[in-house]
Amino acid sequence: MYGGQQPIFILKEGTERTSGKSAQSNNIAAAKAVADAVRSTLGPKGMDKMLVDSMGDVVITNDGATILKEMDIEHPAAKMIIEIAKTQEQHCYDGTTSAVVIAGELLKRSEDLIEQNVHPTVICEGFRLASEKASDLIETHALKVDEEILKEVAKTALTGKSAGAVKEFLADISVAAVVAVAQTNSEGNTVDVGDIKIQKKQGGSIRDSSLVNGIVLDKERVHSGMPKSVSGASIALINSAIEVKKTEVDAKIQITDPNMLSQFLDEEEQYLRSLVEKFQSVGANTVICQKGIDDLAQHYMSKEGIFAVRRAKKSDMEALSKATGARIVTNIDDLSLEDLGSASKVEERKIGDSDMVFIEGCPEAKSVSVLIRGGTEHVVDEIKRAFDDAVGVVAVAHEDGAVLTGGGSVLAAISRDLRLYAERIGGREQMAVEAFAGALEVIPRTLSENAGLDPVNTIIDLRKAHSEGKTHFGVNVYEGGVADMNKSRVLEPSRVVEQAIQSASETAVMILRIDDVISSRGVSPGGADEFDGLDM
Ligand code: ADP
Ligand code: MG
DSSP states (O other): OOTTOOOOOOSOTTOEEEEHHHHHHHHHHHHHHHHHHHHTTOSTTOOOEEEEOTTOOEEEEOOHHHHHHHSOOOOHHHHHHHHHHHHHHHHHSSOHHHHHHHHHHHHHHHHHHHHTTOOHHHHHHHHHHHHHHHHHHHHHHOEEOOHHHHHHHHHHHHTTSGGGGGHHHHHHHHHHHHHHHOEEETTEEEOOGGGEEEEEEEBSOGGGOEEESEEEESOOOSOTTSOSEEEEEEEEEEOSOBSOOOOSSOOOOOOOSHHHHHHHHHHHHHHHHHHHHHHHHHTOOEEEESSOBOHHHHHHHHHTTOEEEOSOOHHHHHHHHHHHOOOEESOGGGOOGGGOEEEEEEEEEEETTEEEEEEEOOSSOOOEEEEEEESSHHHHHHHHHHHHHHHHHHHHHHHHOEEEETTTHHHHHHHHHHHHHHHHHOHHHHHHHHHHHHHHTHHHHHHHHHTTOOHHHHHHHHHHHHHTTOTTEEEOTTTSSEEETTTTTOEEEHHHHHHHHHHHHHHHHHHHTOOEEEEGGGOSSSOOGGGGGGOO
16 A cells, blocks of 8 residues: 655755764764874974965965865865864964864774764763863963063974074064063953064065064155155055046046146146145155055155155055054045154165065054065965964963963873773763873874874873873973973963864864765765855
8 A cells, every 4th residue: 555655855856965874984084084184294393285276376384274274175074174273273373283183083083982882972972071171171280471481382383384493583573572562451461463463575584584663564655755764753644545636527628728728737736736735734744645646746745855655555554543543534635633643763674675664663552563584485474374373372372371381291191180080980971081081192192203203102101201290291302202391391372272172172072963964966975055154
């Protein structure tokens, strides 16, 4: 009677579906593949990657977030792993590779547990307990921050990058920059890294990089007759063109005799002259314009000794407004004394083969620039990426006031504590907490692998040291074995480590809970449109 029952289709034709264990192992494999792609870059002895995009452009980098950003990844579970790197980068500026590698290891160990018939929901619960405990444990290992520590934090972040050779130098600049823009109140420090403008300029050597107490514009003054330098600058910021106003409608002017023509031109001249007189009357000796400046206006300005720059970037205009206290004005007729900002010096200087404008000694000193120099574009780009990290971690450490010893030391310590904690939990969750504890050791293990050391011996030495209460012991990537990371001054912000563990754990849990992948349009399990939101 039921023999002729028709199958019911609830999904569109072409939809692919994988479910149960095969969906799980497929997702886990994809996530592990992403982790494997970046693990060789981890740590001071990590290698760089050369990435070539579809246009043939080359990026050479050691930065996990950059590598994952440049890779064209389709698989939805792999994209979730990339999301970890993105979160890590946004909140902590560093630790991206670590976060991804930990997530990969958590999933790898989950696979083993699933094979032993531990249900994914039990694993998820164990991971949740373990990551909560890990956060508490991190606090107990934190060291207090002072200026010397800030510098060490910057140096640790720069170690192993191509900027590593000049880390002392760059660390000094990054600490000075962060301290200059930091706001301190009763609740502590806050740092807006957006107040630190990083300006790349190819040419010269890395050591020519410098911190400028103010703003640098990659522009030159518009007219060679203008002064090269203005002391006690009164600055007008204009975001409309300094030219004769165009009529709203296309108008044709019939000129019937030569007098009319000269009268017409006189009027234009007169108008431009009046604009320049306006600058003079309010006392502006420096004009930064976001749009163009008419040739004749340039001429009048130079005659009056006004320093002017045209076509400044919008972001620079905003930064200038913040730093100098000037208000950005559209209608020059409305310009008044109150709109002007000030700086102790505005000067055009030759940097490499081009001229740049320096606006220094701004009253609202909470704005600094760092001029990054280097021989080639690739060098400047990679130095900037490393410097961004250094400034970021210094800012985080300055805000939070807490750092940890690195080199896998704190992870080894937490791993040990979590194993003890697991025993107290008992049951099946115990296995998941133990797996979590083991997964954290992936960091010291990978650090030692990448340094060409024997990872098994390293882990044995490390466990021994920690069982003797040497909680600062981590991997000695230079000489082999283990060493006191507090003595070696390998320090990183607590937030970096904590966030890496939390987001790795959350994402592993999210992936483990999936037992069904339904993807439309026959795309391989993944690449479905709804996952585009996770794109970097
Ligand atoms: P991430 O993207 O995770 O920041 P890195 O390549 O920057 O990856 O490596 C960071 C890891 O290297 C951290 O675990 C850090 O503690 C470790 N590390 C940094 N400097 C040293 C050092 N001098 N000795 C041992 N480990 C170090
Ligand atoms: Mg790093």
